[in-house]
Amino acid sequence: MQIEQQQITFTAREMAELVSTTEEVELGPTQIAGHTVASLVSAGTELNGSYLADSFPKRPGYATVFKVEHIGSAVEDVSVGELRFCMGNHKSFQVTEAKNSLPVPEGLDPAVATYARLMGVTMTTLVTTTARPPDVVVVTGLGPVGNLGAQNFTTNGYSVIGCDPDDQRRELASRLGIGETVAHVADASRAGDVALLIDCSGHEAAILDGAKVVRQLGEVVCVGAPWARRSERFAHDLHHTIFFNYITVRSGWEWEIPRHPDDFRHRSIWGNLATALQWLNEGRVRVNGLGLRTTPTAAQDAYQSLLHQKCECPTVLFDWGAL
Structure with missing residues (x-):
């Protein structure tokens, strides 16, 4: 299938642009895909590791919620229309292995769900x-x-x-x-x-x-x-x-720890992320005031405000539905 992709890209030092491309996507049997709803900036990693880097382009982001629109032939227990969390970049369309995604609990704001990724760092x-x-x-x-x-x-x-x-x-x-x-x-x-x-x-x-x-x-x-x-x-x-x-x-x-549990290591990255989503849904961990919501078209302003500590919140959340 052919998709119109919009992706936040660091094209030069301290320069973030929303780059549009046309991509041909072949969905694998174990993959799922769909349009992005929200993505969260990991400020320390994205600024120091990419925005201030020496070589470009860089395509940042690893905390995303998307709406499932396409499902591979071998995928089970995933439904079209379902909201899923994944470690996708800041882009308008996500393709991921189904096992590397999690359902967003019913009733949980998808923007809030993205914070599970940053919770996982210390979990x-x-x-x-x-x-x-x-x-x-x-x-x-x-x-x-x-x-x-x-x-x-x-x-x-x-x-x-x-x-x-x-x-x-x-x-x-x-x-x-x-x-x-x-x-x-x-x-x-x-x-x-x-x-x-x-x-x-x-x-x-x-x-x-x-x-x-x-x-x-x-x-x-x-x-x-x-x-x-x-x-x-x-x-x-x-x-x-x-x-x-x-x-x-x-x-x-x-x-x-492993990405997924195995016979001798039961704690895992994706297990921790599932727990993080649960705690967010239960209100055990709160995110009010942690992130400023903005549109991906304002990415450059967002990263500049984070870099120079002028943002009113510690990080930024991109609302892809605003495009």
């Missing part, structure tokens, strides 16, 4: 950490991933403290249910009793300082990507804390 830590409720968890960096991560742990019975130097981010986290927020990790009320510190900022100072508030045998998990060096601190500071406080510092890379 890998949730299912792999040695910390157990009601242990104290500190989340440093309260952008969208950190905010949702703090909510993930709060809804599961952990005592969560959010940390960010930005007043507006702390205020938003408080409105969304995070009981304690501080500007600096050293100010956390239970410093020294922290079982798990999750860094979502990618700032090495947050890890160096955060490691000092973790209890003996605690964990520091690095979720935020270290896109650039931001301090002149020495590794000796961290080495000293690790050695004498017996803490574990590890990567929080979400893809350490």
Whole structure:
């Protein structure tokens, strides 16, 4: 079949355009396809990994909801007209393997459903950490991933403290249910009793300082990507804390678990995403104020506002029905 595709494309450094093409799509037997309803920007990844890159074009996006219009011959349990979540780019038409999609719960706003993707970033830590409720968890960096991560742990019975130097981010986290927020990790009320510190900022100072508030045998998990060096601190500071406080510092890379469960690994990326959709539908995790809705035609303005921190919300959601 032939489709008219519109896709947000980074054509040069700091330049986002909505590019139109005509594509020939051959739907595989295990695939499904349809027009996009909404897609969510993952600001840290898309800005640092693509918008500010050195080579182009780049086609960003990995949090999408679309309406099923075409179904492969071997696909079962998917219906035409159904809303599905997938990890598609910011484009008007999605084609994906059916197994790499999930049904949006009935009644859940498809725009809200896209946030499941960012919830999934810290859900890998949730299912792999040695910390157990009601242990104290500190989340440093309260952008969208950190905010949702703090909510993930709060809804599961952990005592969560959010940390960010930005007043507006702390205020938003408080409105969304995070009981304690501080500007600096050293100010956390239970410093020294922290079982798990999750860094979502990618700032090495947050890890160096955060490691000092973790209890003996605690964990520091690095979720935020270290896109650039931001301090002149020495590794000796961290080495000293690790050695004498017996803490574990590890990567929080979400893809350490399999995409789908297998015989010996039951926790999975898609299992976590299904749970995230459920929590969103139940109101256990809230997204009010996290994303500014706009049209894909305004992509350049959206990315510029995020880059220069002029956006009224921490991220942006594209409404493809507005085209």
